[in-house]
Amino acid sequence: MSRSSLHTRRIAISAIFLSIALVLRLLLTFYLPIYGQNGARVNVGTIFAILPAILFGPVYGAIVAGLFDLLGFLLRPSGAYIPWMTIVVATGGLLRGFLWRGLRNRNRKTLRVCILLFAVLLLFFGSLNMVFLHLDGIDAQFYDHIDAGPVDTGDMHLISRLLVERTQNAGNPGAALSGMRLSVTWGPIGAAAFALLLLAVDRVLSKWLAKEERQSPILPLTITILFAGLFVSTLNTLVLHPIFWPAIPFAAVWAPRAAVSLLVDVVFVYFVALLLGLFERQDGLRDLIE
Numbered sequence: 001m002s003r004s005s006l007h008t009r010r011i012a013i014s015a016i017f018l019s020i021a022l023v024l025r026l027l028l029t030f031y032l033p034i035y036g037q038n039g040a041r042v043n044v045g046t047i048f049a050i051l052p053a054i055l056f057g058p059v060y061g062a063i064v065a066g067l068f069d070l071l072g073f074l075l076r077p078s079g080a081y082i083p084w085m086t087i088v089v090a091t092g093g094l095l096r097g098f099l100w101r102g103l104r105n106r107n108r109k110t111l112r113v114c115i116l117l118f119a120v121l122l123l124f125f126g127s128l129n130m131v132f133l134h135l136d137g138i139d140a141q142f143y144d145h146i147d148a149g150p151v152d153t154g155d156m157h158l159i160s161r162l163l164v165e166r167t168q169n170a171g172n173p174g175a176a177l178s179g180m181r182l183s184v185t186w187g188p189i190g191a192a193a194f195a196l197l198l199l200a201v202d203r204v205l206s207k208w209l210a211k212e213e214r215q216s217p218i219l220p221l222t223i224t225i226l227f228a229g230l231f232v233s234t235l236n237t238l239v240l241h242p243i244f245w246p247a248i249p250f251a252a253v254w255a256p257r258a259a260v261s262l263l264v265d266v267v268f269v270y271f272v273a274l275l276l277g278l279f280e281r282q283d284g285l286r287d288l289i290e
């Protein structure tokens with residue numbers, strides 16, 4: 001197959017994926033409220049917008065992701081158009097392509113060890129923060145017992161001091177503190193639990209696919225999609241935060257948006273893995289994969 005023919009077929013298939021993604025975006029888009037705004041959007045069509053980056057590389061991933069965001073807005077506008085968000089989404093597609101290219105053939109044992117160590121560190125970090133916050137009396141009712149004015153944080157542990165200093169001047173300090181407490185305690189613990197679950201699922205799938213002489217793509221796919229999704233969610237929150245939530249600390253807004261992004265992307269991983277497997281089984285399509 002000539003190089004021009006290869007690119008033409010990749011472009012055609014990417015266009016089909018983009019069309020499917022846009023139709024699904026129109027039909028299956030859900031908004032989740034965060035602090036009185038539509039703070040998180042779940043697009044089922046994102047599954048098909050992700051595929052070109054995985055199949056054909058970072059350039060296709062960036063173009064399709066950017067067009068998905070731009071055309072999706074033009075088809076169904078939601079508020080003012082913010083060009084920076086399209087750039088961020090396109091960069092996320094580029095990042096997916098590079099991450100998948102770097103991880104897909106990595107030794108699975110090395111990846112498992114790295115994820116296990118990361119999970120242990122997260123578990124330790126979340127548990128330690130929970131202990132320090134408890135010792136300093138930083139709970140959901142902390143501000144109910146504090147008089148107006150600056151809070152003396154001199155005798156508190158570092159994590160308690162940081163949380164209080166960042167929330168005491170917020171419009172709703174109690175809500176802001178609750179969000180940040182979750183992000184530094186149950187957030188890391190939940191992420192560690194998810195990482196351990198990921199390792200268990202990957203091990204089961206690896207044994208099953210070994211019979212077909214195939215490697216499980218779940219582990220590298222999960223790292224690729226979750227990391228890129230978290231990158232996009234974080235940068236978009238930086239863009240949206242001063243517009244919609246200026247009185248709320250950034251971390252209190254970022255934590256629920258990041259949690260939604262991670263949970264949704266976990267589901268997307270398995271659909272992408274399924275579609276990738278179907279694509280690889282087709283003789284006429286297998287040669288198109290980068």
